Amino acid sequence: MDALIEQLRQRFREALVAAFGGEFAATDPIVVPASNPKFGDYQANVALSLTKPLKQKPREIAETLVANLNIADICQKPEIAGPGFINLTLKPAYLELVLSQIAVDARLGVPTVKLPQRVVVDFSSPNIAKEMHVGHLRSTIIGDCIARILEFRGYEVLRLNHIGDWGTQFGMLITYLREVHPTALTTADALDLGDLVGFYRQAKKRFDEDPSFQEAARHQVVKLQGGDRASRRAWELICEQSRREFLQIYQLLDIKLQERGESFYNPFLADVVADLRQQGLLKEDQGAQCVFLEGFTNKEGDALPLIVQKSDGGYNYATTDLAAIGYRLQHDGATRIIYVTDAGQATHFAAIFQVAQRAGWIPLGVSLIHVPFGLVLGEDGKKFKTRSGDTVRLRDLLDEAIARAKADLQARLAAEGRTETPEFCDHVGQTVGIGAVKYADLSQNRTSNYIFSYDKMLALQGNTAPYLLYAYVRVQGIARKGEINFEKLGTDAQISLGEATELVLAKHLLQFSDVIAEVEQDLLPNRLCLYLFELSQKFNQFYDRCPVLQAEEPQRTSRLILSDLTARTLKLGLSLLGISVVERM
Ligand code: ARG
Secondary structure, three states: OOOHHHHHHHHHHHHHHHHHOHHHOOOOOOEEEOOOHHHOOEEEOHHHHOHHHHOOOHHHHHHHHHHHOOOOOOEOOOEEEOOOEEEEOEOHHHHHHHHHHHHOOOOOOOOOOOOOOEEEEEOOOOEOOOOOOHHHHHHHHHHHHHHHHHHHOOOEEEEEEOOEOOOHHHHHHHHHHHHHOHHHHOOOOOOOHHHHHHHHHHHHHHHHHOHHHHHHHHHHHHHHHOOOHHHHHHHHHHHHHHHHHHHHHHHHHOOOOEEOOHHHHHHHHHHHHHHHHHOOOEEEEOOEEEEEEEEEEOOOOOEEEEEEEOOOOOOOHHHHHHHHHHHHHHOOOOOEEEEEEEHHHHHHHHHHHHHHHHOOOOOOOOEEEEEEEOOEEOOOOOEOOOOOOOOOOHHHHHHHHHHHHHHHHHHHHHHHOOOOOHHHHHHHHHHHHHHHHHHHHHOOOOOOOEEOOHHHHOOOOOOOHHHHHHHHHHHHHHHHHHOOOHHHOOOOOOOOOOOHHHHHHHHHHHOHHHHHHHHHHHOOHHHHHHHHHHHHHHHHHHHHHOOOOOOOOOHHHHHHHHHHHHHHHHHHHHHHOOOOOOOOO
16 A cells, blocks of 8 residues: 555646646656645645646646546545645545554554665764763664664664774773773773773873873784784773673663674775775875865865875774775675764765765665764753763763653652552653653754753653653553453444544544655654654544543444554554553553
8 A cells, every 4th residue: 555645646647647648747746745734635736837848827737637637536626726736635435444444454554665675774883982972872862763664664774883993092091001900901890881981081181191102002003903912802801891881771772783893894994995096096195095075175175185094004984984885885785874973974974975986886776875963952052961061971861861750750640649569660760761862852853953851851741752652541541441452443343534633633644654754765753753743632632522432333433443543653653763652651
């Protein structure tokens, strides 16, 4: 079953051909959801775009189109408005038919892709020995959501964690630890990440202040990259410590990721440079091997270089990313590679994409996509920090959200005179707390900065996770109260729509697959959030106006199906955002 909007487009394409001939078969009918419900449910704006080729007035074109439009099974008689907009209103009978099909479909009308291509989603990707910060939290949440949506559509998704586990930080760190804490380099469990971050900070300070330390650290990097045993062992231990901390966060957030850090590509770096040289793309600049970029210039208008090998022979972040592109295309067979990082890395990705393109590595039909996101700000509008000015540890941030969600719940229980077990409170607190953090992030257009506020994200009102979860819980409450088993409502039970709020809810339910298709295209999860928020609002309006358990048959069953479908859409939609539901709260 094609999404509704696609069906409408198809009917218009047929009408275009019937009215104006085969050369209009590929014309975009410009069918969009109506901007205002008083114009109906959808509108087609194609007539206005055809005035030039047809040399007719848009209204005349619209009239001819409507006369050739075969759409009576889906819509009421189309109306032509203004200069030539064609307004479409869905027929209740059509809504009832399609909704009853969706109601018995576990995928709720969302089709799987016909060609399940392989997609790499490169996300989270924190750096060893540095604390995971809120930027990595955004990457983790957004990347996971994109991966979930692509997986649900049937793509083969490779979730890759491009951990920063290679590079100059290890030279400093090993040299420093050898001085102050040598057992950490030979014994497992000798330090935890908290210490490691502190050591890294001190090592960096030494590096910046002491030339002989600098020299030793540089030498240490060369030894490590040359495969020296003791250095390798020290490196492994340091990575192990960081990894443990990262894993805790991933477990708490329910994130699946395959680690393939920068070090993985080490064996391929020399080949990358050799290949670029062979393609004639390399130029030496102050001893470094560079590719001069097209379209990137400095103030003087000179082309900017992308360094792929430093003057000391070492490779860098860009070289590694170029090697990763090659590997993901050749070995992984990826046709789409999606990178989720902060917007600050936009230039880096534009540059490496260009170099890969010019080197002839990108086959036709393959796309490399950078998915950028903005900053997380504190409530003062400045960079998100603890009160003492330190970066916020992710672990603390998530624990705080959970603790606050649990406290909110307990306050509500007390106010309502309800008693629940401690396990219940822990479970709901955790689900709501984590869900709220994820939802607060995903519901913003990712390209803008957003303000992190526990109070806002945990509010029961507004575009928040608790509001959506509450709508879901309300439906489960209907089932408990009426002792209804939604699964046993019967597959042949009829949906009949009469009340205005029922129609509005039904039309919204029908748009789920359109929204999923949109998010898959634009990789903007906030579209799905908005859809689910509006679904919750429309359900609440319906539920306020229309009795469900008290209604007469056939209304009663029809409304129960509508409620259940709302809950299932919420549950599925939230699961695609990486958020679990609760049955009571
Ligand atoms: N480790 C990097 C950072 O913390 C992000 C890596 C993103 N992925 C990539 N292939 N460059 O900023």
